[in-house]
Amino acid sequence: MASPDGDKAAFRLARALATARGAHLARHGCNVEVRNEDSIGRPVAKALLDVSASFDADLIVMGGYRNSRLQQAFLPGVTRTLLHETRVPLLLSH
Numbered sequence: 001m002a003s004p005d006g007d008k009a010a011f012r013l014a015r016a017l018a019t020a021r022g023a024h025l026a027r028h029g030c031n032v033e034v035r036n037e038d039s040i041g042r043p044v045a046k047a048l049l050d051v052s053a054s055f056d057a058d059l060i061v062m063g064g065y066r067n068s069r070l071q072q073a074f075l076p077g078v079t080r081t082l083l084h085e086t087r088v089p090l091l092l093s094h
Contacts, residue, residue: 059088
C-alpha cells in the first residue's frame with residue numbers, strides 16, 4: 001500500500017482500504033500480507049518495487065489509473081512504470 005508522502009489523510013484512507021481488501025482476499029483463501037510502507041522520498045513505483053523485492057512478493061495488487069498525455073510525456077505514472085519494470089505479476093483494478 002502506498003500513498004503520496006506527507007498526505008496523512010490519504011495514507012489513513014489507503015491503509016484502511018488495503019486492510020479491508022486484504023481481509024476480503026483472506027476470507028476467500030488467499031494468503032495475504034498487507035504492508036504499510038513510507039516511500040521516504042522515492043517515487044511510489046520505485047518504493048513498491050523495492051518493498052515487493054524485499055520480501056519476495058508473489059503478486060502486486062493495485063489500482064490502475066492513467067494520467068493525461070501531457071503528464072505522461074514528462075512523468076511516467078506508477079501503473080506504467082510497474083507494468084514495464086516489475087518482475088512479479090500485477091493484479092490491476094480500476
